Amino acid sequence: IGEMLYLYSKTNPQEIRVPSCSKNTEFIGVYSPAGGTGKSTIAAALALQCTELGLKSFYLSLESIQSTGMFFTPNNNRNLSYIFYYIKEKSRNLSFKMDGIKCTADGVDYFNPPESPMEYEEINPEELEQLIKGIKGMGCYDYVFIDMSSNFDSKNYKIMDLCDHIVLVTLWEPIASYKEKVLLNELVKLQDTSRGSISDKFITVINKYKDKGDEDFESF
Numbered sequence: 001i002g003e004m005l006y007l008y009s010k011t012n013p014q015e016i017r018v019p020s021c022s023k024n025t026e027f028i029g030v031y032s033p034a035g036g037t038g039k040s041t042i043a044a045a046l047a048l049q050c051t052e053l054g055l056k057s058f059y060l061s062l063e064s065i066q067s068t069g070m071f072f073t074p075n076n077n078r079n080l081s082y083i084f085y086y087i088k089e090k091s092r093n094l095s096f097k098m099d100g101i102k103c104t105a106d107g108v109d110y111f112n113p114p115e116s117p118m119e120y121e122e123i124n125p126e127e128l129e130q131l132i133k134g135i136k137g138m139g140c141y142d143y144v145f146i147d148m149s150s151n152f153d154s155k156n157y158k159i160m161d162l163c164d165h166i167v168l169v170t171l172w173e174p175i176a177s178y179k180e181k182v183l184l185n186e187l188v189k190l191q192d193t194s195r196g197s198i199s200d201k202f203i204t205v206i207n208k209y210k211d212k213g214d215e216d217f218e219s220f
Contacts, residue, residue, distance in 0.1 A: 006100020009093035023056070025141045027132065029163040029201075031148040031156070033179040037169045038207045043147035044071040044108075046167070051107030055142040058102075058135060059110040062128070062159065063149045064120050066113040072105040079112035083134070084119055087127045094130065095137035109141070125158035132162050152183060157190070160198045168202040172209055 030043035043059060044067075050057035061068045078101040086097055102109045114120060123131075135144055146163065148156055160166055170176045184199055191197045 002099040002102070005096045009096035009100075012093065023139055023142060025136050025139075025144055026164045027136075027144045027146060027162060029146045029148050029159055029166040030169065031160070031166055032150055032169040032176075033152060033183045034170065034176040035150050037171055037176060039150070039169045040067040040071075040147050042167065042169055042205065042207065043145045047108045047110075047143075047145045048106055050143050056140055057108055058141045058144040059108050059147065060135065060144055061110070061113070061147040062120070062155075063147060064117040066117075067147070068110060068113050072103065072108065072110055074103060074112045075105065076101065076103045076112060080114040081116075081119055083111065083131065084114060084123060084127075087123070087130050087134075094134040095139075098134050098138060123155070125154050128155055128158055129162060132159070152186065157198075160201070163201060165203055166198070166201045168204045169207050170204065172206055 028046070030039050030046070032039045040061070040063070043061075047057040047059040059068070059072070080101075082101050083094075083098060086094055091097065098111075101111060103112055104110075132144075132146075135141070146159060148159055168180070170180050187197060187199050
């Protein structure tokens, strides 16, 4: 059915309309300003956990060099390059095209990585918003988990703004703690007082935690 919708959406010049019975999809960003925190593993594991709970989930990697192939086996010749092209061309029926491009493994839907990591560099924040709205328009997911890069730039800031919640992954060690403080300070500077702070969306996860005895965990 997905393949049929994909082909139909390519040849039909009109906007395809569907009844408004879509799910209220929540977008969960998984982010860390520090590398090596296990962010990608957590994003993929959350998507898999949802399927075990009977929920429909989507894993969306928005890193330049993606880890998707480590968690899910590609089973579709199409990939994110197709979607980037349709977004650049401002094609109609993006959500229907996505349905024919997505892959499914272990109950989780996802996109294969683009042909080249450089392609993601050519996508701007507004086009990222179209990508996220396209997935929302598919109307069949309870949760979409966005595996974000560790950069703090205009693209990641746009993703954070569009997410309902953000899992902030950190480690109990000085460099990760320092980078988290820099991130939080920068978000305060960028805060829109009429809309609230993006940091209000954070759910902090301390990964790879080991009990260190008398160190003050609560203060961290």
